Amino acid sequence: MxxxxxxxxxxxxxxxxxxxxxxxxxxxxxxxxxxxxxxxxxxxxxxxxxxxxxxxxxxxxxxxEKPVHGAFYNIMTQQQLSERLSFAFLRSSGLRSETEGFILACQDGVYGSLVYRSRIMGQQIEDIRCRACHQAPETLWHILSACPTYAASAYTQRHNAALRVIYYHLRHMHGFDETPVLPQTPKEIESLVENETTKIYWNYPFQAFGQIRANRPDIVLQDIATKIIYVIEFSAPSEKNIISKEEEKREKYQELLEQMRRMYADHSVRLVVLVIGSLGGVKDTLLQQLKLIPACYNVAERLAASMQKAVILGSLKILRAHDTRIQ
Ligand SMILES: [Zn+2]
Incomplete structure (x- = not known):
């Protein structure tokens, strides 16, 4: 009817x-x-x-389509980030739900930076310059990756926390440590450890090469058995700069690679560039690059997720500490 x-x-x-x-x-x-x-x-x-x-x-x-909330997703498209890998932290990292929520809010541009409070929330703020460096306007991206005050220590700490994940994995896989577990408290890392088959350099200045621009890569793994040297560089830039950071790293280390190829003529020398955005954004190339290292091949996805977690926690720490600053 x-x-x-x-x-x-x-x-x-x-x-x-x-x-x-x-x-x-x-x-x-x-x-x-x-x-x-x-x-x-x-x-x-x-x-x-x-x-x-x-x-x-x-x-x-x-x-x-929203100008503020949609910005991160547009950056993801521009920078060819992988949806699956970039949001891996929601699946497996064991982050607390508040942390996940906080990171998602940041990705949506919702963070109480002075620029946000003044432009979006309409608060009366006389000086919107960064509370830490007093130089640039205080935006979320400035605090996360462009503030000169944080560059010296906070960004380095975040960088090294993620880098330690792969460093201790390599140490374990190459027989230096019995377990792959990171030490509870970050300790001073030896600039070189070696055994019969492997040398692992951490932040080691290769001065033998004379005056070259960049002679201190993050990690160098020399596999004496297979005669391959892996020069590993890691960076946690703003999501907007992931592609340019990758290119910059490749360009920057060309000279070192050439010198190494000359000095270790019987070795093959490979550059591995790992980049994770400050809010977890990741390209598929992260996995491809990790897989270049035989010791990482089978666990590339797990390593990527652990490094991503370290970056996210580092960013969170920076933002929380920044929040406590008074104008
Ligand atoms: Zn600043």
Whole structure:
């Protein structure tokens, strides 16, 4: 009865509304058919799944179009970041839900920087320059990756926390430590450890090469058995700069690689560039690069996730400490 009434289109609205809703959800709702098989021919689960995935797509689309909240997602597209790897911290890292929420809020641009408070929240703030360096406007990205006050220690600490993950993994895999577990308290790391088959350098200045611009890579792994040297460089820049940081690192270490190739003529020398954005953003190349190192090949994904967690916790610490600053 309802259907017939609605088809007459005299004051009928239920079917019209249903059709509108179905259109939005990419479902076919065909009034002309005898039965509403267009929907009912699918199982309820299928219909629900389709509705859900369409709603998710629409939700994301709406979100991405927002100038503040969508910025991070637009950066992800520009910088070719991997959705799966960039949000890996939500799946497996064991971060507390408050931390996950805080990071997601930061990704959405919702953080009480002075610029945010003044431009978005409309608060009266006389001086929007950074509370730490008093130089540049205090934006989230400035605090996370561009503040000269934090460059010397806070960024280095975050950088080294992530780098230690791979360093201790290499030590374990090459027989220096019995377990792959990181020491509880970060201790001073030896600039060189060696055994019969391997040398691992940490932040070691290769002065033998004379005056070259960049002679202190993060980690150098010399595998004497296979005669391969891996020069490993890591960086945790702002998500906006992931691609340029990768290129910069490659360019910067060319000279060192050439010198090494000359000095270790019987070795092959490979550069491994690892980049994780300050809010966890990651390109697929992170896994590809990790997999260049045989000791990391099978656990590349786990290492990437642990490094990402270290970066995120480092950023969190920087932001929390910054919050306690008084104008
Ligand atoms: Zn600053």
């Amino acid at each position: 309802v259907r017939d009434h609605e088809k007459e289109e005299i004051g009928g609205f239920i079917f019209k509304e249903a059709k509108k809703a179905a259109n939005k959800l990419n479902l076919i709702f065909d009034l002309q058919r005898q039965h509403l098989e267009s929907i009912t021919e699918h199982s309820a689960t299928q219909v629900v799944n389709r509705i859900r995935s369409t709603q998710n797509r629409r939700f994301l689309q709406n979100h991405v």
